Amino acid sequence: MNGGQRVEVRAVTEGEQLEWARASRRTFLNPGKVTAEHVEQRRPAWQGQRLTGAFEGARVVGTYRSWDWPLPVPGGPGHQVLADHVSTVTVAPTHRRRGLLTQMITADLRAARERGVPLAYLVAGEAPIYGRYGFGPAVSGQTLEVRAPAALAHLPAGAEDVGVELVQDADLRADAPALHAAVAAGRPGAVRRPDHYWDDLLGLAPGPDHDAKALRPALLARDAAGAAVGVARYRTRERWEGMRHDTVLEVHDLFAATGAAHAALWRHLLSVDLVDRVRATERPADDPLPHLLHDPRRAIGGEGSDQFWARLLDVPAALGARGWLGPPGACVLEVHDPLGLAGGRWRLDLEGGRVVAVPTAAEPDVTCDVGALSAAYLGETPLVALAAAGRVRGEAAAVARLSAQLAWQPTAWPTHTGF
Template sequence: MSSRRQHGQQVEVRAVDPDEQLAWLSSSRRTFLHPRTVTPEHVEHRRPAWEGQRLTGAFDGERVVGTYRSWDWPLPVPGGPGHALLTDHVSSVTVAPTHRRRGILTRMITADLRAAKERGVPMAYLVAGEAPIYGRYGFGAAVGGQVLEVRAPAPLAHLPAPVEDVVVELVEDADLRAEAPALHAAVAASRPGAVRRPERYWDEVLGLAPGPGEESSDRRPALLARDATGAAAGVARYRTHERWEGMRHDTTLEVSDLFAATPAAQAALWQHLLSVDIVDRVRVTDRPLDDPLPELLHDRRRALPVEASDHLWTRLLDVPAALAARGWLGPEGACVLEVHDALGLAGGRWRLDLEAGSVVAVATAAEPDVSCDIGALSAAYLGETPLVALAAAGRVRGEAAAVARLSAQLAWRPTTWPTLGHF
């Protein structure tokens, strides 16, 4: 095999035509080990979701050997409701095992990031299936998540007022369609990194628009919490995995989605979930690292993290625009920040002036107080990853006091929320 072919130069990277979407989807799902055969019906089912999205394929002749999908989508950033950033949402990234280490991913991702930069999009983000890959392209792990497991029953000792005014209704998935989307959008707006869910997400996840071969009747039980005015204030979706042996139950209740507009509504949902009969443990996924559940319990050790991982990776494309878009905490003051970017997209040196919760970044030639690579700044941007931790790992340099001050300014509470909803 020639060196030209070994380095993927005969592989063409380009936009996918409509008549190539079946091969593109088949390649993507095959690499992700999807067990079902992809049919034209699957493509037709996905096409409405692909409207406005960019489908890129790597073609070796007529064979699809790489896939890539992206679209512009808002993402909440620190600062509370009203603070959001238009981002380049990256998904469906695959390279066939037969064509790896030929630079195919590099060609797809760098072209997409450069195009986003040219469109004026200040940041990109993705969920990384393989953590070592994306740091090479300037992404940093910005949103963490955890799985909590609770031994049931687990009585709550701390009930935020006015929990007594919250009414919890037992419903089915389909019953959530009218009220859950607006409630989720309102809750997500206050949590950095919470991905807004498109309308199609709700139709599919609630079983109202099943894909080919999927059963529309396979719906999960759900809870809907209402406040004293009758307005929807919280939602929980779950399923149970029941097991019996010798007339003894060993049942897990798995919560797949839980969000609430108020602490009282969230506590009321937990109060119900942790008291369901013949349930021995409650397992809840995709929780923020500052989830209040353990603090609600009479015995906080009954809720233990059994798994934690990075969730969302971000990549700044325009440092001044991204920094200006978010809110800031911490001490006011100035700092000269130098950012290195191996791809040449977002590097530079700026004087950051923090005043009244906002930052103005102006290009400067002054000596830097803090310097870092673009991946480190991207990891710290949403306020969860401390800059001082990155400094301890050698990824941020500068005088200790200057690094600590900028780290405090970037921090944000509440922390990020690892909720997804893309299609």
């Protein structure tokens, strides 16, 4: 307590949303001003979400937000779980080490478990925070930078039939949402964007930050039949010195329904006049760009990092919802959960690409903590790597078999959420 005043953790009322938003921005070191108009603009996104605050009197000293939203999991289109998405997690620097985050996050995770939600999902601002609550880094992203111009030496079939149009962000509204949803459905961890988000992203929603977004450049790829098959959104940062340019084209959003469309978009981006470097962020680990280039070394991999963290809340439900690869067979898996939400021991029977998990008292073949299994759940993080780090225990062959069964292609996609 500070000055003897008690801190209360509770739901945020509509009249408290402005102070709640300001507190969040302060803790994230964002100097931007938050007005009542900003809050009004955000209210459509907050409908159906849970806004929690830590209140010291009228002052907000902690924030937390969560909502239930579908999440694609390994197995291809149609395989998804309802996930408890977590965001806007802050505790004021003056009120740390008092258990406020623990109070907010554990209450939310328990409530999600009681609702039957099998998984929680978030972006971790700081990696050391969330492991102690059972989260594991499940989706990584990478930055690719290419010195331009760069020639493509390899093109998938159909690339020559894809046309690329230079448009503006606002022109994407009719095609981009459905295309993004279709692409995301086949990539584990790719969060489907809500419809209202597109108006804000593309500069079509009036508000205090509505500037020239709608006029920013973008690319729209269409197949021979005229259907939209790819989108790229970008900005340029120009720098001139002594009449020599050093311009960076920054790709903020690129998604395509086919390899042909993906290649067609990159062929255009790497040939824009007056551009010296093309930099793309939040690219999946299996992005084929380097393999398209005549010189693969022109695609320089930047700093890779964890992007999304997952936390299993119901192990049998989560494992049963996803698809599986690898050899069929059975494994007894024991999971330890310090919060007492998802621990237990199950016999996993894999057949026909699906797993049935049944409680058992048999000796475990593989033992791990819930954070390790959560990290491996979306198919990107190998269980054998976690075993090498001491996070997973068991006979080597059993661990390797379960690791192969959990793996998935394509890899997870770290597309930003838009919430």
